[in-house]
Amino acid sequence: MRHRIVIAVALACFWSMFVLAVAQTDAKLSQNNSKSKPSGATTRSQTDGEKRFQTNCGRCHNPPEAISPREARAVVRHMRIRAMLSAEDEKLILEFLAP
């Protein structure tokens, strides 16, 4: 009985967080749509790179606190295999980590 209550409470917590997260994601998306888009191609690719970093790498670990461009090249090659990134993901994430 106690075990079922623990599972029910845990599921309720996860569900509440899901609803909250979806609500906040929608709010963020509409805010981003109303803002003007970045102008330069470099800025765009860095923004894309940051986004790809957060969605792919950030799923499992925090970003490294300090990383040189040369280290970044090896790290991103390594993570391409680990996280099954596409060549485009690899390129954009590298531009973000080592602009």
Add this chain to the structure above:
Amino acid sequence: MLTKIFRAVTLILFVLSGASAQSNIPIISGGAGFLTATRGDNTFFQPVVAPVLVVPFGEKWLVESRADLRGFISRENGSTGPYQGQFFATLEYLQLDYNANSHLTITAGRFLTPFGIFNERISAIWINKFQDAPAIVAIGTAGGYSDGFMLRGALISNDRYVVNYTTYFSTLSTVNKLESERTFGGRLGVFIPSVGLEVGTSYQRKLQDQRMNSFGTHLSWTPSALPLEVKGEWAHSLSGHGYWIQGGYRLSQLGGPNSAIGRLEPVFRMQQFFRSRHIAGDSLPSTNVRRPEFGLNYYLPKEVRLNASYGRQFISQSTDVNVWEFGITYRFLLQLWPGESK
């Protein structure tokens, strides 16, 4: 033996790497930690170093390796007697990768068995939010490591969804420190970036001793709007079935990720295993087990993390035990070739 192999391979790789473009520098990364656990009356201490070596050469080739060097210190009679220690060295992976194209990487060597998400993605000590692995991690992973070849990549990748896949064949190996089982299997996952949700399924067929199939599903959810992470797996084999699900919520919304409170991350994990049949050497609990756990992780500057957790392990036909775990981990990254600094 392991040290000799590691040294020889490292030397060859440095020469190859040096001969390739100067921008392809090898790095050594990984984690170090000191972990303690108390299960009932028994306390263990584990100093750990887990170095990761990455050697790229050319535009398409990469060699990567991870070892786990671990001491295990405990009292001679469990809770009494003098402390004694043992040392374990494990070569977790040593693989050669070839990026054939944007959607395919061909791998040969020793690699982490891709079943579910824990073994490949979360098992590193600087990533895992709890010290120990879930009980069901032994289902479908054949001891955790495979010797053979693997194909993997992103089958479809666009802004709306990503379909990733892995398929492999592993041969039987009884070589000391390079043991593996004869198996084949694969994993398929679908990731939706807009909601940070990935779901997938895994399969493995064991081709030696008692031949059997293992199935699994996994879930990973990291919404972009919240510092929340939810991960879980369910797995089934002839030995039994079970699941684990864990959630972590970093309190970075309270003053930012670098504030005193923002560095704190409460975590929760629930896991259960249901034994159906006894199969020798399957590395699974011998009876039904369930274990809820609560923990706190604290992310200090300079890649140092403190973690503490409490769990209660309920075991069928045996005495339930409390499990307390404390640890400190450090994640490092060094380039092995002289060059620009950070």
